[in-house]
Amino acid sequence: MKKRILLIVMFVGATFLLASDGLYAGTEVKDEIRMENHAYDEHKKSIPVFTHKKHATEYTAKNPDLFKNGCGECHHDDDNKPLKELQEGDEVQNCIECHKKPAYMRGKKAKGLTKEQKLEYHANAIHYNCKGCHKLFNKKMKLKSKDKGAAPRTCKQCHPKQ
Ligand code: HEC
Ligand code: HEC
Numbered sequence: 750m751k752k753r754i755l756l757i758v759m760f761v762g763a764t765f766l767l768a769s770d771g772l773y774a775g776t777e778v779k780d781e782i783r784m785e786n787h788a789y790d791e792h793k794k795s796i797p798v799f800t801h802k803k804h805a806t807e808y809t810a811k812n813p814d815l816f817k818n819g820c821g822e823c824h825h826d827d828d829n830k831p832l833k834e835l836q837e838g839d840e841v842q843n844c845i846e847c848h849k850k851p852a853y854m855r856g857k858k859a860k861g862l863t864k865e866q867k868l869e870y871h872a873n874a875i876h877y878n879c880k881g882c883h884k885l886f887n888k889k890m891k892l893k894s895k896d897k898g899a900a901p902r903t904c905k906q907c908h909p910k911q
């Protein structure tokens with residue numbers, strides 16, 4: 750009997766640990782996500798706040814010609830196929846589960862790495878996704894980085910000075 754209780758306690762404990770670590774699949778389309786992945790020992794930059802719901806609804810829906818894949822503009826499967834049919838309530842894996850290495854490789858450190866190798870790094874995959882779309886959007890809308898309604902492209906705009 751005692752053994753069983755111990756096992757249950759261990760199981761619940763492990764579940765909490767996993768959840769607090771961010772290494773889990775979520776189902777809620779949160780309004781805002783503080784991008785503070787716990788796989789990093791420490792964050793060198795300030796924590797970006799990502800307006801998830803606005804991105805998932807307004808921003809992508811506002812530009813259906815530009816963003817044909819809906820949720821799949823950012824969420825994909827392990828073949829990198831966009832999850833176009835994703836809906837609120839579906840389980841979504843965190844990016845870190847596949848882009849496993851918690852670091853940002855650029856400059857000298859990134860020298861010689863192929864595109865595939867860079868994408869193994871979490872921050873490289875994230876930046877590629879966020880900045881790639883922002884660049885495309887601003888270009889299409891003929892907006893400069895500082896213009897109103899432009900999507901942020903500089904480090905400070907996403908990682909504000911604290
Ligand atoms: C512009 C990019 C983008 C779009 C569009 C988008 N998401 Fe996300 N979503 C993200 C990012 C980034 C995360 C955080 C993932 C992480 O922390 O690894 C996330 C997380 C999630 C999570 C998990 C939240 C949690 O608790 O961990 C769910 C569920 C989700 N999205 C559902 C959706 C659905 C449904 C849609 C379409 C209606 C959608 N997303 C559209 C980028 C996007
Ligand atoms: C189930 C595993 C899995 C998850 C979860 C996942 N990815 Fe990927 N992702 C991949 C694979 C596989 C590729 C292709 C890698 C390659 O070409 O080496 C890829 C490629 C990419 C690329 C390059 C796209 C291109 O056009 O070449 C970006 C950017 C990216 N992922 C960002 C993200 C972001 C942001 C998230 C979380 C919202 C995420 N990924 C979640 C597996 C995943």
Ligand code: HEC
Nearest residue numbers: 797799800803808816822878879882883886898899900901
């Ligand atoms: C599919 C395209 C797309 C992707 C991917 C994307 N964004 Fe955006 N983002 C936009 C657009 C479009 C705007 C400008 C919307 C406006 O102001 O009308 C924007 C604006 C923003 C803004 C300023 C406005 C606000 O809501 O805070 C921030 C910050 C931002 N994005 C962060 C991110 C981050 C972080 C990621 C990656 C996790 C990301 N974005 C990925 C399209 C995208």
Ligand code: HEC
Nearest residue numbers: 784785786792793794797853872875879880902903904907
């Ligand atoms: C569009 C928004 C955006 C822009 C622009 C951006 N970042 Fe990030 N960056 C993010 C997000 C989101 C993460 C993921 C943080 C997490 O999930 O823990 C990240 C992660 C990182 C990380 C790894 C985590 C850490 O804090 O150590 C570094 C380093 C980093 N960024 C540096 C930069 C630098 C340098 C620039 C400018 C050249 C830059 N970023 C521009 C959104 C952005």
